Amino acid sequence: MKKCRITVLKRTLNNDLAAEYCQSQTGLCPCFKEGDVFVAGFDQPEKFCGWAWNDIYRFVSVLLSGGNYSSGVFKGWMKKSNEMIACCTDAIRPVTFKIELVDESE
Numbered sequence: 609m610k611k612c613r614i615t616v617l618k619r620t621l622n623n624d625l626a627a628e629y630c631q632s633q634t635g636l637c638p639c640f641k642e643g644d645v646f647v648a649g650f651d652q653p654e655k656f657c658g659w660a661w662n663d664i665y666r667f668v669s670v671l672l673s674g675g676n677y678s679s680g681v682f683k684g685w686m687k688k689s690n691e692m693i694a695c696c697t698d699a700i701r702p703v704t705f706k707i708e709l710v711d712e713s714e
Contacts (some may be wrong), residue, residue, distance in 0.1 A: 610616055610713045613667045614653070616644040617693070618704040646684050647710075657703075660696035667692045671709040681688045 619636040626634050639657040646653040646670060652661040668678075676682070676689035686692060690709040695702045 609649070610672055610709055611647050611649055611712050612645045612671055613708050613710045614648060614656075614664070614668070615706045615708075616640045616703060618642060618643055619701065620704070621701050622699065624669065630662060631649060634700060637696075637703050640703050646696050647712075657696070659698070660705075663696045664694045664707060667694045667707050671707065 610680065619642060620638060621634070621636050626690045637657075639660070646656055648656075650669060652658065652665075652674060670677075671690065677686040678684075678689040688708075691706045693704065694707060695704045
């Protein structure tokens with residue numbers, strides 16, 4: 609059975625937006641660290657931020673359903689057909705993920 613491995617590539621903080629719009633000082637997303645790895649099917653992995661899962665689920669479901677991001681309308685987008693780079697929609701402290709289709713045994 610295929611699964612998706614989700615790796616945290618990068619956490620970012622937009623200090624200028626935080627200073628202008630947040631009520632108090634903030635930092636990088638506390639839910640993840642660079643290098644964190646999660647394995648998922650169609651269900652949200654344990655201890656995965658629900659907001660981030662909602663944002664990346666569409667990419668996970670495409671890969672698990674046999675789609676890819678390097679052909680068809682996505683031709684020329686991703687180098688590898690079994691991968692997608694996506695992020696959560698937190699504009700103050702976004703997290704970037706690599707989502708890759710893998711065999712469950714990996």
